[in-house]
Amino acid sequence: LAKKCLFILLVGYSMHVPVFSLGRLLSAPAGVREGAFQVDILQVIAVSLLGLLGIAVLARTRRGRIICVGTAGMLILLAGALAGGTSVLDGLGGSLPVWLRAYFSPEVSPLFTMVPWAVHLLAGFLAGDLYVRGMTAGEEGRTVGRIALSAAAALVPATAISMVTIREYAGDAFWYWSAEYVVIRLASVVLGMCALWYLTRGGAGPIMSAAGLFGRESLPVYYLHLLIVYGKDFDWSFVRIFPDGMGYPGCFGLAAALTGAMYLFARGWGSAKKNYPRASALAVRGLVAGSVLTFLLS
Numbered sequence: 001l002a003k004k005c006l007f008i009l010l011v012g013y014s015m016h017v018p019v020f021s022l023g024r025l026l027s028a029p030a031g032v033r034e035g036a037f038q039v040d041i042l043q044v045i046a047v048s049l050l051g052l053l054g055i056a057v058l059a060r061t062r063r064g065r066i067i068c069v070g071t072a073g074m075l076i077l078l079a080g081a082l083a084g085g086t087s088v089l090d091g092l093g094g095s096l097p098v099w100l101r102a103y104f105s106p107e108v109s110p111l112f113t114m115v116p117w118a119v120h121l122l123a124g125f126l127a128g129d130l131y132v133r134g135m136t137a138g139e140e141g142r143t144v145g146r147i148a149l150s151a152a153a154a155l156v157p158a159t160a161i162s163m164v165t166i167r168e169y170a171g172d173a174f175w176y177w178s179a180e181y182v183v184i185r186l187a188s189v190v191l192g193m194c195a196l197w198y199l200t201r202g203g204a205g206p207i208m209s210a211a212g213l214f215g216r217e218s219l220p221v222y223y224l225h226l227l228i229v230y231g232k233d234f235d236w237s238f239v240r241i242f243p244d245g246m247g248y249p250g251c252f253g254l255a256a257a258l259t260g261a262m263y264l265f266a267r268g269w270g271s272a273k274k275n276y277p278r279a280s281a282l283a284v285r286g287l288v289a290g291s292v293l294t295f296l297l298s
Helices: 002-014 022-026 030-035 041-058 062-083 119-136 140-168 179-199 206-216 218-230 247-275 277-297
Strands: none
Touching: 002 041, 002 218, 002 277, 022 030, 041 062, 041 119, 062 119, 062 179, 119 140, 119 179, 140 179, 179 206, 206 218, 206 247, 218 247, 247 277
């Protein structure tokens, strides 16, 4: 698990390197170099999982792990609520290296920071633990119902509070850094997953099979689709084909076309891993090694 987390970290940082050359990056202005340390959701996921792994090692009992994870989650939400869309390290940020400050400062990482987005991983651990225990005890359906009720119980007050506090955030900060919105989004995701569980009890249909495929191949699909959508500097960028100002119909059509392309990619890559596991693993390692050498030597 630790190796996989480090790999996710590497992928996350590779997406924000402003110049894919170590020599050119070191000679670039300070502002450009700092962009290489910007944190995105992949870094948040990897560091949160490493933290959960540390808790699993240090807390020897299930009760101890639940208490540690639950307490950490509440503290992160509290810190996010008190920060109100600003850095939780105000007063200390200037004394911290930029690579560490990026995990907590919206000024360095404008989309995702550890506070409050790490709550998603911690809540996933708690829900997963509860689900496994319920499944082992033969009470899978009842356990899913309890998880759904807990999510609904969090969604209602978070929505009510956000209707008041959303006006306190500058610009669109509420949608990125507010603890209220993170709870709303987390509860909505959990309710959606519980609904999927109920829908798939009789067997997975084509839609659910596609959702499972995207889940299994989420990392390569996530990486590739971002390169296509945001890679405006590349001639093969998906968005270069279409003009600006397409409106909602054009954007929905574009999203559907991209989703279809990513489904075909995920299906092909999943089939390759299943039929040629060693060759697929070597291809990934070769791609990673080639990218690292290119960055170091170019």
